[in-house]
Amino acid sequence: MTTPMLQAVNLSVQFGGLKAVNNVSFDVWPNEVFSLIGPNGAGKTTIFNLISALYRPTSGEVRFEGEVISRMPPYVVARHGIARTFQNIELFEHATVLQNLLVGRHCHRHTGWLQDMLFTGSVRRAELEFRRQVEEVIEFLDLQHYRDSMVAGLPYGVRKVVELARALSMRPRLLLLDEPSSGLNTEETEDMGFWIEDIKNDLGITVIMVEHDMGLVSRVSDRVLALNLGEVLTLGTPAEVQSHPGVIEAYLGGVDDV
Numbered sequence: 001m002t003t004p005m006l007q008a009v010n011l012s013v014q015f016g017g018l019k020a021v022n023n024v025s026f027d028v029w030p031n032e033v034f035s036l037i038g039p040n041g042a043g044k045t046t047i048f049n050l051i052s053a054l055y056r057p058t059s060g061e062v063r064f065e066g067e068v069i070s071r072m073p074p075y076v077v078a079r080h081g082i083a084r085t086f087q088n089i090e091l092f093e094h095a096t097v098l099q100n101l102l103v104g105r106h107c108h109r110h111t112g113w114l115q116d117m118l119f120t121g122s123v124r125r126a127e128l129e130f131r132r133q134v135e136e137v138i139e140f141l142d143l144q145h146y147r148d149s150m151v152a153g154l155p156y157g158v159r160k161v162v163e164l165a166r167a168l169s170m171r172p173r174l175l176l177l178d179e180p181s182s183g184l185n186t187e188e189t190e191d192m193g194f195w196i197e198d199i200k201n202d203l204g205i206t207v208i209m210v211e212h213d214m215g216l217v218s219r220v221s222d223r224v225l226a227l228n229l230g231e232v233l234t235l236g237t238p239a240e241v242q243s244h245p246g247v248i249e250a251y252l253g254g255v256d257d258v
């Protein structure tokens, strides 16, 4: 059996008296789409922040390909090949799409400041190689038309794809998508589903997704982890999780969501 790509091991985090995540464990396997669902305040985004090392666990740990990453600085975690998008789009508004994507290169920069200042051959080669990769991502996500547009003027749905492109420009092996469909209309959500499927099938990237839209979750997920009040309710296929009594109960008052 291969090693899981990511392991959450007895993960807990407490803010004052609040146990936002309480003893949560799960494994994510290479090349799967793994979704986290649960009502508001269930702890989904907190788990993302623990995986990307923005938060430190109170106890437990996160392992990436067997290595403990939960005590590393976030930029080191990113260098391991973990990229993410945010619930509220985090782009440079007054820069072009291309400029936003080129920002990701700093994560993989292996040249020193002196080389950078002198713009030596190795810096130039690294820069050209990164630009080539960014152009590939632009083509992959069909963003050619917006390449030189200012982000500030773009429709919300396009910005969501640009944020996805920025994460992909970091050449991740694991991609964390925080509510990829939030703010999107039905058609845009459907397109987002196609991108996620292509990212998994064509690029071979493993995806962990926090998502409220159960249509999208069911369509793209291999497995789903349902949380409530920081604890695991159940883990299984989308169909298993949606019919689980604990999940239905947790969503009561919002049964339509399930």
Ligand SMILES: Nc1ncnc2c1ncn2[C@@H]1O[C@H](COP(=O)(O)OP(=O)(O)OP(=O)(O)O)[C@@H](O)[C@H]1O
Binding pocket: 015, 018, 020, 038, 039, 040, 041, 042, 043, 044, 045, 046, 047
């Ligand atoms: N930095 C923080 N300081 C204090 N409390 C926090 C912090 N981050 C999260 N929390 C609390 O932890 C709990 C879980 O929050 P979290 O954002 O992870 O939930 P969620 O499942 O992502 O919810 P939503 O679907 O509304 O985004 C909430 O009660 C939240 O208020």
